[in-house]
Amino acid sequence: MYQIPICPFSQRVLIMLALKELAGAIDFQTVDITKPRPDWLLEKTGGSTAMPILELEGGEVIKESLVILRYVEERYAARPIARADPYERAVENMLIAASEPLIMAGYTFLLNQERARRATLEQALLRHYAALSEFLTRYGSRGPYLFDRFGYAELVYAPFFQRFYFLEYYEGFTVPAEPRFARARAWIEACVAHPRAQQVSREEVVKLYYDYAKGAGNGALLPGRQRSSFAFSPGWRARPWPPRDKYGVSASDEQLGLL
Ligand code: GAZ
Numbered sequence: 471m472y473q474i475p476i477c478p479f480s481q482r483v484l485i486m487l488a489l490k491e492l493a494g495a496i497d498f499q500t501v502d503i504t505k506p507r508p509d510w511l512l513e514k515t516g517g518s519t520a521m522p523i524l525e526l527e528g529g530e531v532i533k534e535s536l537v538i539l540r541y542v543e544e545r546y547a548a549r550p551i552a553r554a555d556p557y558e559r560a561v562e563n564m565l566i567a568a569s570e571p572l573i574m575a576g577y578t579f580l581l582n583q584e585r586a587r588r589a590t591l592e593q594a595l596l597r598h599y600a601a602l603s604e605f606l607t608r609y610g611s612r613g614p615y616l617f618d619r620f621g622y623a624e625l626v627y628a629p630f631f632q633r634f635y636f637l638e639y640y641e642g643f644t645v646p647a648e649p650r651f652a653r654a655r656a657w658i659e660a661c662v663a664h665p666r667a668q669q670v671s672r673e674e675v676v677k678l679y680y681d682y683a684k685g686a687g688n689g690a691l692l693p694g695r696q697r698s699s700f701a702f703s704p705g706w707r708a709r710p711w712p713p714r715d716k717y718g719v720s721a722s723d724e725q726l727g728l729l
Contacts, residue, residue, distance in 0.1 A: 471496050471538070472511060473522040474503045474689075476678055476700070478629035479535035480522040481669050485625040486542055488666035490549045496524070496542075503689035504698040536566070536626070543622075552622045561609045565616060565623040568605065572598040573630050579643070580636055583685045585717045592643060599645050603654035613653065614660035620667070628661040633679070635672045640683040640716045677706040680726060683716040694720070697728040704728065 473480035487493050501511065507519050514531050515523055524532040524541065532538050543552055553559045575598050579591040610616045616623050637643040645651050645658065661667065680699040686692045689700045699712075709727030713719040723729050 471522050471524045472499050472501050472514075474700075475500055475702070476670055476674065477503075477521060478633050481629035481632075481667075482535050482625055483522060483524075483538055483542065484669050485628060485667050486539055486551060489551055489620070489625065490542075490546055492546055492549075495546065502702060503700050504691075539622075539626070551625065553617065558617060562616065562621065562623045564609070565605060566626050568598075568602065569626055569630070572602065576630065576634050576637060577682070577687070579641060580679070580682050581685050581687060583717070588641070592641070595637075595643070596645075596651075599654050600650050602657075603651050606653040606657055610653070610657075614656040616657070620660070620664045624657075624661050624664065625667070627658075628664065628667045629670075631658045631662050632667075632670055632672075633675055635675045636679045636683060639676045639714060642714075673711075674706050677709055677712060677726075680712040680721070683712075684720060692720070695723055697723050697726075699726060699728070701728060 471480070471483060473483075483496070487495060501507065501521055503521075507515075512519070514525060515533065516531075518533065520533070522535060522538060524538045526532070532541055543550065553562050572595075575591070575595040579588075579595050582588065582591055606613075606616065611618060615621065645655050647655070678700055681687075681690070681692055681695075682699075684692055686698075689698050691698060704727060710725075712726055713721050
């Protein structure tokens with residue numbers, strides 16, 4: 471599997487392998503998002519640049535994290551992660567189908583640079599959390615997981631709930647402790663805390679996603695900067711915590727510890 475380090479879509483696959491106790495089954499190759507893709511990689515993908523991609527023994531290439539997950543689930547069927555019961559699997563799939571708009575709302579909020587739009591984007595995200603809470607209350611167990619364990623839906627969402635640490639840091643946003651969000655809050659807490667989902671830390675997310683908070687996604691360079699906050703070196707541990715005030719401050723490479 472070719473992947474970008476800290477990419478939440480790749481983390482889904484890492485969590486699935488950890489749950490299946492198959493960590494060695496896939497060879498992971500890291501691609502630097504801050505550099506152009508090499509030709510040999512573009513040949514494999516047919517020109518597309520998004521990662522992760524999974525290359526099989528015969529050279530066949532599979533794209534899209536949800537498709538790769540289903541492939542791994544079916545190929546290594548001895549320890550299934552998806553529900554066995556068709557109705558329960560449908561419930562799981564409804565929850566997964568709702569993940570994209572929620573993820574989009576969170577990233578739109580982070581990427582926004584206009585203070586005047588902040589409240590609108592926060593409200594939009596909160597509507598997704600309220601809907602998530604309602605869904606879990608209506609279809610799920612009493613908690614914390616959708617069913618009785620950390621399963622397929624949890625591994626699809628967990629990497630993004632961990633990325634959303636960036637909203638807490640750069641937007642001061644957390645899901646409010648109100649009854650209409652209670653079931654979602656319990657679920658989110660269980661998702662991010664699971665021992666097989668600990669591939670990233672809060673500190674790493676906050677430091678690497680600084681450029682997203684300033685409006686530049688996917689390793690793009692911001693004006694006046696030589697290095698992306700996604701750069702491999704210097705490593706994130708050695709860098710200082712970035713300024714929280716994304717609307718008022720634009721930190722330099724030096725201030726971010728990137729030189
Ligand atoms: N749908 C694909 C999947 O595998 O599920 C998405 C994969 C993907 O976007 N990969 C990104 C990539 O390789 C890195 S992670 N980008 C480099 C390139 O050249 O395309 C991106 C978003 C987003 C939320 C998160 C991310 C992200 O929108 O984390 O939009 C592009 C990218 C809400």
